[in-house]
Amino acid sequence: MKIAYSPCPNDTFVFHAWAHGLIPNAPKLDVTYADIDITNNLATQPNSLDILKISYAALPWALTEYALLPCGGALGRGCGPLILTKQKSDDPSVLSGRRVAVPSERSTAYLLFRLWATKNVPGGVGEIVVMPFHEIMPAVRDGKIDAGLVIHEARFTYGNYDLNMLQDLGNWWEKDTNLPIPLGAIIARRSLDLIKISEIIRSSVEYAWANPDVSADYILCHAQEMSIDVAQAHINLYVNEFTRNLGEEGYEAVFTLLSRAAKEGLVPSFDLDALRWDDRK
Known part of the structure; x- marks a missing residue:
């Protein structure tokens, strides 16, 4: 079974047991490690992948x-994207007409940014530059761009680049909706046994929680210049009960994000019921 997910600690932690044959009766995985911008695009193009990790923001393009899947992804509180600048300011107007780097045009981070900027940046921002997320902070530090939208472990490391946090989009979202932030989703081809795949992923998550040290080498092997402490903080933040099961609150967060985005014309309109299949039976 072919799968694509990122080399980030939360994904390698979640899928370690399945990828290493530790889940009984689970099919063998052929893993492709890819940046979220790549997987977001793969989800809308002809390919042979059975399962992908993508941004929730990219779902409307992939649902055909x-x-x-109701498990395996990243959704939570206190884990939202950050807007970083070199200059110290908490005034959103400093972004007016400026160049901003984002990790993917179809990322949840960028979708949250657009929803926030519509209300807070007079006249709107200027040029949007897409680049791999690990290149964004150096580019802001070096003055190649005016601001950067960062995700993942950048929450813990942006101070190392002497950068200023202009806005925590997670805090903004949570205050505005009282809901967790839908970040990364796991999707599978509709032709597959979705119930079985979901059960395997839950088993992989539960194995990881029960045996946290077993996956350490795998996680650090794929993490990009990351210490064990940063990797563990990353896992603690992004792997939670929503990873085991989205539940009603998780689905409500996804519905709210995508319905708001569709209303603003930021994603295609689609049938929200298509987000849920027979997991409710």
């Missing part, structure tokens, strides 16, 4: 061929 793929179904959202």
